[in-house]
Amino acid sequence: MSQQTTIRKLAELVNTPVEKLLEQLAEAGMKFSGPDQVITSAEKLKLHGFLRRAHGKADKPADEAIAPGKITLSRSRKQEITVGGSGKTGRTGGSTIEVVTRKKITLKPGAGQGPSAADMDAERADALRKLEESRARNLAEQQALAEKDRQRAEELADIRRREQEDAERAAAEAAANAEVALEEAGKTKTHGHGHAHPKPSAPAREADKGGAHKGKTAHRGSHVMQTGVEDDDSTARFAGQLHLSASDRARRSSAPRGGRGKPARRSMDQSRTGTGFNKPVAPMVREIAIGDAITVGDLAQKLALKGGEVVKALFKMGVMATITQTIDHDTAVLVTEELGHKAVHADAGDAESELLAHAEEVQGEKTQRPPVVTIMGHVDHGKTSLLDYIRRTKVATGEAGGITQHIGAYHVTTPKGTISFLDTPGHAAFTHMRQRGARLTDIVVLVVAADDGVMPQTAEAIQHAKAAKVPLIVAINKIDKSDADPSRVKNDLLAHEVVAEEFGGDVQMVELSAKTGQGVDNLLDAISLQAEMLDLQAVREGRATGVVIESALDKGRGPVATVLVQQGNLSKGDYLVCGIQYGRVRALFDETGNQVQSAGPSIPVQILGLSGVPEAGDDFVVVADERLAKDVAQQRDTKRREMRLVASAGNRMEDIMAQMGEGASQLALNLVVKADVHGTMQALREALTGLSNDQIRINVIGSGVGGITESDAQLAMTSKATVIGFNVRADASARKVIEGNGIDLRYFSIIYDVIDQVKQVASNVLGKEIREEIIGIAEVRDVFRSSKFGAVAGCMVVEGVVKKSKPIRVLRDSVVIFEGELESLRRFKENVDEVRVNTECGIGVKAYNDVKPGDQIECFERIEVQRTL
Numbered sequence: 001m002s003q004q005t006t007i008r009k010l011a012e013l014v015n016t017p018v019e020k021l022l023e024q025l026a027e028a029g030m031k032f033s034g035p036d037q038v039i040t041s042a043e044k045l046k047l048h049g050f051l052r053r054a055h056g057k058a059d060k061p062a063d064e065a066i067a068p069g070k071i072t073l074s075r076s077r078k079q080e081i082t083v084g085g086s087g088k089t090g091r092t093g094g095s096t097i098e099v100v101t102r103k104k105i106t107l108k109p110g111a112g113q114g115p116s117a118a119d120m121d122a123e124r125a126d127a128l129r130k131l132e133e134s135r136a137r138n139l140a141e142q143q144a145l146a147e148k149d150r151q152r153a154e155e156l157a158d159i160r161r162r163e164q165e166d167a168e169r170a171a172a173e174a175a176a177n178a179e180v181a182l183e184e185a186g187k188t189k190t191h192g193h194g195h196a197h198p199k200p201s202a203p204a205r206e207a208d209k210g211g212a213h214k215g216k217t218a219h220r221g222s223h224v225m226q227t228g229v230e231d232d233d234s235t236a237r238f239a240g241q242l243h244l245s246a247s248d249r250a251r252r253s254s255a256p257r258g259g260r261g262k263p264a265r266r267s268m269d270q271s272r273t274g275t276g277f278n279k280p281v282a283p284m285v286r287e288i289a290i291g292d293a294i295t296v297g298d299l300a301q302k303l304a305l306k307g308g309e310v311v312k313a314l315f316k317m318g319v320m321a322t323i324t325q326t327i328d329h330d331t332a333v334l335v336t337e338e339l340g341h342k343a344v345h346a347d348a349g350d351a352e353s354e355l356l357a358h359a360e361e362v363q364g365e366k367t368q369r370p371p372v373v374t375i376m377g378h379v380d381h382g383k384t385s386l387l388d389y390i391r392r393t394k395v396a397t398g399e400a401g402g403i404t405q406h407i408g409a410y411h412v413t414t415p416k417g418t419i420s421f422l423d424t425p426g427h428a429a430f431t432h433m434r435q436r437g438a439r440l441t442d443i444v445v446l447v448v449a450a451d452d453g454v455m456p457q458t459a460e461a462i463q464h465a466k467a468a469k470v471p472l473i474v475a476i477n478k479i480d481k482s483d484a485d486p487s488r489v490k491n492d493l494l495a496h497e498v499v500a501e502e503f504g505g506d507v508q509m510v511e512l513s514a515k516t517g518q519g520v521d522n523l524l525d526a527i528s529l530q531a532e533m534l535d536l537q538a539v540r541e542g543r544a545t546g547v548v549i550e551s552a553l554d555k556g557r558g559p560v561a562t563v564l565v566q567q568g569n570l571s572k573g574d575y576l577v578c579g580i581q582y583g584r585v586r587a588l589f590d591e592t593g594n595q596v597q598s599a600g601p602s603i604p605v606q607i608l609g610l611s612g613v614p615e616a617g618d619d620f621v622v623v624a625d626e627r628l629a630k631d632v633a634q635q636r637d638t639k640r641r642e643m644r645l646v647a648s649a650g651n652r653m654e655d656i657m658a659q660m661g662e663g664a665s666q667l668a669l670n671l672v673v674k675a676d677v678h679g680t681m682q683a684l685r686e687a688l689t690g691l692s693n694d695q696i697r698i699n700v701i702g703s704g705v706g707g708i709t710e711s712d713a714q715l716a717m718t719s720k721a722t723v724i725g726f727n728v729r730a731d732a733s734a735r736k737v738i739e740g741n742g743i744d745l746r747y748f749s750i751i752y753d754v755i756d757q758v759k760q761v762a763s764n765v766l767g768k769e770i771r772e773e774i775i776g777i778a779e780v781r782d783v784f785r786s787s788k789f790g791a792v793a794g795c796m797v798v799e800g801v802v803k804k805s806k807p808i809r810v811l812r813d814s815v816v817i818f819e820g821e822l823e824s825l826r827r828f829k830e831n832v833d834e835v836r837v838n839t840e841c842g843i844g845v846k847a848y849n850d851v852k853p854g855d856q857i858e859c860f861e862r863i864e865v866q867r868t869l
């Protein structure tokens with residue numbers, strides 16, 4: 001506005017009549033003489049303010065413009081900026097500031113309209129001040145965060161250091177396994193080395209780049225101060241720092257401390273590539289095979305753990321075991337799973353299945369085979385005499401003197417066919433059957449002395465035969481004796497459901513005398529007849545299978561075993577597996593001691609050539625070659641040893657329990673059993689352990705064939721066992737230990753005596769128990785009350801005898817309501833010590849006055865009873 005404005009010109013400009021303008025100016029308090037008078041800018045503004053007010057609008061700038069000297073016209077722009085440490089407003093307390101920027105024009109009277117040098121007004125200064133404050137606040141926050149990050153980084157570094165140590169330890173432990181694994185995989189160590197420092201993976205590289213945070217900043221663009229409002233570089237950079245991500249900050253703050261700050265990251269990458277011995281990212285789960293038993297040490301080795309760790313885990317499970325101790329399969333599986341690994345059952349092995357495949361090959365035409373007979377009966381009823389008679393008269397034909405040797409079994413040839421007898425204790429025959437789940441005996445001959453009748457062991461034999469579903473033939477022996485009464489025997493047997501044919505049953509009964517031989521042929525006929533009815537068949541050709549009946553170690557000939565062939569044909573030169581032994585049949589002998597070339601089904605034969613002494617009851621199988629025989633035998637040996645370890649571990653445990661007197665209410669009686677032959681030893685072991693019940697457990701902790709040795713005596717001493725010698729004696733050194741330590745040693749030659757005596761010993765161990773016995777019951781008929789005696793019950797003794805000195809119980813409706821003792825017991829007015837059945841009496845109960853008619857007073861006593869098996 002370089003030109004001066006007149007009122008007329010202004011009226012034209014604002015399009016208002018000049019008169020009206022003059023009026024308005026007059027109203028605004030400005031007097032003008034005419035329209036050509038000049039109007040100043042101040043006057044213009046005054047008019048403008050007047051007019052706004054007149055229209056009801058307040059105009060602050062206009063008011064301010066009233067200030068003398070200058071008029072400022074302004075155009076404003078609002079802008080919001082957010083400031084805060086990480087951009088996460090909520091966490092760091094960042095704030096939003098409203099910045100108002102104005103374009104200002106200050107008009108000075110006569111000074112034209114261009115922008116003045118003092119563009120910055122008070123508001124702007126205020127906004128900048130606030131911004132400065134905010135910056136300062138954020139800087140403080142930044143520093144606090146940096147401090148926190150530094151602490152956190154230190155913690156992380158600490159954790160990583162510990163992990164690294166753990167990893168190194170794990171690596172050392174895994175070294176052995178890894179070597180094996182590497183060998184298996186055909187990898188060389190250099191291969192592993194080449195990957196020891198792999199390049200970081202793509203994402204890792206990207207994350208490592210310095211620009212990582214930039215990308216994030218860009219992503220958070222809404223938080224960045226926009227340029228153009230304030231061209232402030234420092235603020236822009238500052239804002240960039242504010243928006244660093246937490247991870248970036250952590251890395252940035254840890255970087256200077258950790259050198260290059262990357263070892264942890266590198267190790268992660270290595271583990272991902274699967275090279276080097278770094279701590280695995282997930283726990284390593286091993287799958288291990290466990291047999292029937294394993295020592296704690298072996299298990300730890302399989303799991304690549306320290307023995308102590310497995311012991312500790314077992315302890316937590318309530319199993320106390322040392323590293324050398326054996327644990328059974330189930331416990332081993334449990335602890336393996338507890339330790340986070342997997343367990344599978346160790347396969348029995350291919351050799352055994354191969355063996356089975358071979359065994360199945362023994363197929364062919366089946367033909368009639370001889371019956372296998374076991375003789376059983378009560379002691380002294382004549383079993384041995386009968387067997388001897390048959391052997392003497394029917395075996396060894398053609399041999400001078402007919403001397404036969406005892407090999408545990410023999411066969412006789414009768415006009416009606418061959419019969420094989422098992423010359424082992426009846427128990428043993430059935431033990432074998434139970435063990436193998438197969439029939440070893442076809443027929444049981446039950447010997448009953450005609451003069452003695454049915455006795456306990458007769459009944460026991462009947463039970464055995466019935467349980468095994470083996471048919472019976474009864475030999476009524478000693479009929480030569482004057483007091484023989486065969487019909488009484490037959491009648492007695494009826495009570496055991498053994499019914500003679502003549503009574504309409506199906507059991508053949510033969511009267512005979514083992515002494516004179518009378519009727520023995522009839523018995524053989526009866527056996528042949530029974531065998532025919534049973535239609536016993538077997539394959540005669542092919543590889544033989546069967547069972548060991550007896551075994552021993554012969555000083556001159558080595559291990560000898562009497563086997564009963566069940567299928568096929570056993571020949572000299574055959575390879576066989578026999579229990580855990582194997583070998584090639586060097587020679588076969590029959591019961592007369594003659595060498596034979598082969599033996600068919602149901603024929604017992606003694607063999608030489610085994611690697612060791614098999615156990616009675618072991619099976620044998622002829623196999624194609626020695627290798628297979630050896631493999632199977634060794635596998636079985638391992639398995640059996642494992643089982644023994646478990647059994648002995650169990651024994652040890654029970655001993656400990658018994659000694660501690662806690663954890664088991666069951667008592668234990670330990671025995672060491674030695675016998676002359678395997679069959680007897682096995683029969684004894686079975687029979688004795690079978691005596692165990694809830695209260696006592698009979699442990700045969702040691703058993704074997706042969707004399708009692710010093711080691712047997714030592715075993716007995718350490719486990720406080722009783723030594724049983726069956727047809728064997730203790731040698732000098734064993735006797736010394738036995739006598740010196742007071743070990744209980746007993747010799748026997750009759751199985752039943754052993755059982756009886758063990759029962760007695762067990763009873764002593766069991767001790768006595770206190771039992772209560774009710775000796776009398778009195779019924780309350782009436783109750784009298786006296787000040788002197790209290791309540792006195794008028795009673796009738798309905799059972800037994802009521803004694804003053806014995807404890808009593810008061811019963812109401814068959815429920816005990818009081819237990820105590822008697823205060824008084826009277827017959828009429830007299831005090832008595834006892835009152836018998838069907839007698840009236842007066843009873844005063846001590847400390848109890850609530851007796852009512854209808855109650856029962858039960859009198860009892862406590863007695864000591866010897867516990868028995």
Ligand SMILES: Nc1nc2c(ncn2[C@@H]2O[C@H](COP(=O)(O)OP(=O)(O)OP(=O)(O)O)[C@@H](O)[C@H]2O)c(=O)[nH]1
Pocket residue numbers: 377378379380381382383384385386477478479480481512513514515516750
């Ligand atoms: N008179 C007579 N005596 C017999 C007969 N059979 C056996 N004896 C006698 O009875 C006794 C016992 O006979 P063993 O054959 O030993 O009886 P066991 O049943 O084998 O006895 P253990 O082997 O001890 O169970 C012996 O003295 C025999 O001589 C018989 O038929 N008549």
